[in-house]
Amino acid sequence: MAQSRLEKIGTIFTRVQGLLRGGAMKTEDKPIWYDVYAAYPPKAEPRYDRPAPEVPVRNIFYAEDVVRAKLHKQNRPNETISLFDNKRSTQSQQFMKIYENLKSQGALDEQRIYETALDLLAEQRQQSRLDASSEEPAVAGIELNVETKSQLMSDFMEAGGQQAKSSSPPKERKKDSGVGINIDSLFKD
Incomplete structure (x- = not known):
């Protein structure tokens, strides 16, 4: 059987790689991105437990934003x-x-x-x-x-x-409509 489908165990690349090695996926059925990823792997492997980079978020203000806020x-x-x-x-x-x-x-x-x-x-x-x-x-x-x-x-x-x-x-509309329930007759009691 192929590797687990759980995202916490390996990456999508390692799962597809396991399917290809195990014969569960034919080479002609492999995804288009597979060869590109294998040729140019990312610097940091995209895993779920990788900490987010500590990059400060820059404030983007246009000149008109200050005036519009005012x-x-x-x-x-x-x-x-x-x-x-x-x-x-x-x-x-x-x-x-x-x-x-x-x-x-x-x-x-x-x-x-x-x-x-x-x-x-x-x-x-x-x-x-x-x-x-x-x-x-x-x-x-x-x-x-x-x-x-x-x-x-x-x-x-x-x-x-x-x-x-x-x-x-209102009275003419009730007579002309003929559709629905006559409300006056419901509350006569």
Whole structure:
């Protein structure tokens, strides 16, 4: 019989080697990686009981990470984000575009750039809200453009409008449906 399949006893290489020596595996059935591993064995054998190397993990920070962390710490963005919507950028992405634009001009120090970028982002969001609110009454029955929606509020308004269109008075719906159980008859006793 071939060697044990338990990972604690030998490596996958030694197990395949044992199968080949014992005749349980034909040479034409050996894995593709076997000859490469035999020709170029690793410096340290990959065993389960080998201690992990003591290599310090480096912190990887991008220049924008510090600014973005400061933004999220001081001003919690309150927006819903759809991972399917690639056209719209998030508040933090908009902030970083404004911040990088101001930083490239180079006239202000870091703190003033941050504060100015916050002010410009607030103005931009306020303008988009005004644009969305001015267009909503004129387009009451039509589905709104994705860019003009002001996040969650407009989504709720849209859902409420669709529900109002499809809903009918409760008593008529009970008579028309004809499917399911009549709740009124269940609780008459």
